[in-house]
Amino acid sequence: MRILIIGVGTLGDVAPYAGLGARLREAGHEVTIAAHQPYTKPATDADLDIVPLPGDPLSALTGRFSLSAYREYSDHLVEGLAGLAEHDADLLLLGAAGALGRHVAEAMGVPSMGVHLQPIDPTGDFPPIMSVFRRSLGRWGNRTAARLTFEVPVAGPMIAGLSARMRARLGLPPTTPRVLYRNRERTRWPVFHGVSPRVLPRPADWRPGLEITGYWWPPRPRNWQPDPMLLDFLASGTAPVFVGFGSLAEWRAEQYTELAVQALRRAGLRGVLQTGPRGLVSDDVLAIGDVPHDWLFPRMAAVAHHCGSGTTGNGVRAGVPAVAVPVMNDQPFWASRLTALGVAPAAIPYRRLTPARLAAALTTAVTDRAYRQRARALAVQISAEDGAAPVIDAVDRLHVTHRPK
Structure with a gap:
């Protein structure tokens, strides 16, 4: 066809x-x-x-x-x-x-x-995820609110x-x-x-x-090879954490980058940023461009992201803990799912994001072994799906x- x-x-x-x-x-x-x-x-x-x-x-x-x-x-x-x-x-x-x-x-x-x-059809399990409702309205209320978004x-x-x-x-x-x-x-x-x-x-x-x-899962670009600078950075120390906020990062690249760098310094962690200009930000922080997440995420100690559906999927596929920083639309819903699955600490809504909060969440995700254990178990299950x-x-x-x- x-x-x-x-x-x-x-x-x-x-x-x-x-x-x-x-x-x-x-x-x-x-x-x-x-x-x-x-x-x-x-x-x-x-x-x-x-x-x-x-x-x-x-x-x-x-x-x-x-x-x-x-x-x-x-x-x-x-x-x-x-x-x-x-x-x-x-x-x-x-x-x-x-x-x-x-x-x-x-x-x-x-x-x-x-x-x-995204699951937009009516259900009593959760309120309509693309609406202003963030808390359950009860089973009848959830279904009715979702149906009304159609009608x-x-x-x-x-x-x-x-x-x-x-x-x-x-x-x-x-x-x-x-x-x-x-x-x-x-x-x-x-x-x-x-x-x-x-x-x-x-x-x-x-x-x-x-x-x-x-x-x-999208196929990896044909003949793609990682940048030698990225390979050198990964080999030069302990596994870093990933910080990225999707397409919206291009809107306020400098703001996102500065916030992430401050958080990484507070937490004493190495980081790979997908928030703006490329290159070494410091000895412990590398800013990258477009790198396939299926290659990158398994090499990270944790991934902090905006919880878009695709990025969320790549994160759980990689078997590493997450830090959820939802911004809008369906992102708070996927953030809540990561927390419920026990692969991420409590989400940090973007409007409340500070270097201190991001640093604390990254530290928890990296140091609490239970998050990694649950993330690995979930990844094994997901790998068997088609x-x-x-x-x-x-x-x-x-x-x-x-x-x-």
């Missing part, structure tokens, strides 16, 4: 789809990934075809959530996604942030499936307006979020979640068609019943 994966988001969002796409290609399918231009590298590294989307979601996130930044990004998003309807595809695979792609699939007359990195989006007219604009742009009849959601549930629209069931057990109250499959296999099976079954045009 000709498969189009819509990977709206930043680098950490696109990388798992590159891993899934590579496996689908190995299974005999033609795979293209639609992603924002600044974040297509994982798909390029996987030798997948790319359709660049205009705009940059990071501009909306770092624009202090200003209405003008949101509107500019949403304009780009609507036009970029609507343009995908002109491409040849037999199946669309949609991330949670690319939910508008269901309108594209409808306009193209092809089926679609969800390939989510009456929290962002109100802005989100509903995107859907209406998309349908008008594609020549589709108008509808409402409630009708779209009820149709989604009536047809049991399939959604596969690229996260380990060891990290996120499948909620027992989920309807059929919602599955937790295991992580989708998260792409259930998606490939579903696509193959669809190929039998839905012949490509």
Whole structure:
């Protein structure tokens, strides 16, 4: 089948789809990934075809959530996604942030499936993770709040307006979020979640068609070799700790770097930073660029990160303790899962992050052997999973019943 994966988001969002796409290609399918231009590298590294989307979601996130930044990004998003309807595809695979792609699939007359990195469907187990709710509202309250984010989006007219604009742009009849959601549930629209069931057990109250499959690991770039400076640094002393905050680190690189350096000095630890400019910051701190986490993390004593879904997955895969510093969106949820699994001390929300707090958490993660023991045990379990296999099976079954045009 000709498969189009819509990977709206930043680098950490696109990388798992590159891993899934590579496996689908190995299974005999033609795979293209639609992603924002600044974040297509994982798909390029996987030798997948790319359709660049205009705009940059990071501009909306770092624009202090200003209405003008949101509107500019949403304009780009609507036009970029609507343009995908002109491409040849037999199946669309949609991330949670690319939910508008269901309108594209409808306009193209092809089926679609969800390939989510976050569990957004209603459950009593936890409140909606992309909302302002951080504490449980009770089982009924959690389910109701999550359902309302589909039927009456929290962002109100802005989100509903995107859907209406998309349908008008594609020549589709108008509808409402409630009708779209009820149709989604009536047809049991399939959604596969690229996260380990060891990290996120499948909620027992989920309807059929919602599955937790295991992580989708991106392939390492072809012919990639570590920088000699990094190899020398790793060999020159005890295992360092990793400190990185994802794509947002580029927004305030100097601030993130200075805070991390102060924390490492307080804790007396060596560090590898992914927060800004590259090179030796001091004898005990090295700042690096883009290094595959599957290679880097197992060589660390601990990893401190923002708890994006992909980085969280790479951390638990490596079998090393974590220090969770969530910033926004789904990150507090994944931070809470790391703490619940016993592989990380209590999370430090970014707004409360100080050198002293980061130093204390790093010291705890490195010196308390229980965190490493639990992290290693979890990594062994995760290594036995094949998260792409259930998606490939579903696509193959669809190929039998839905012949490509």
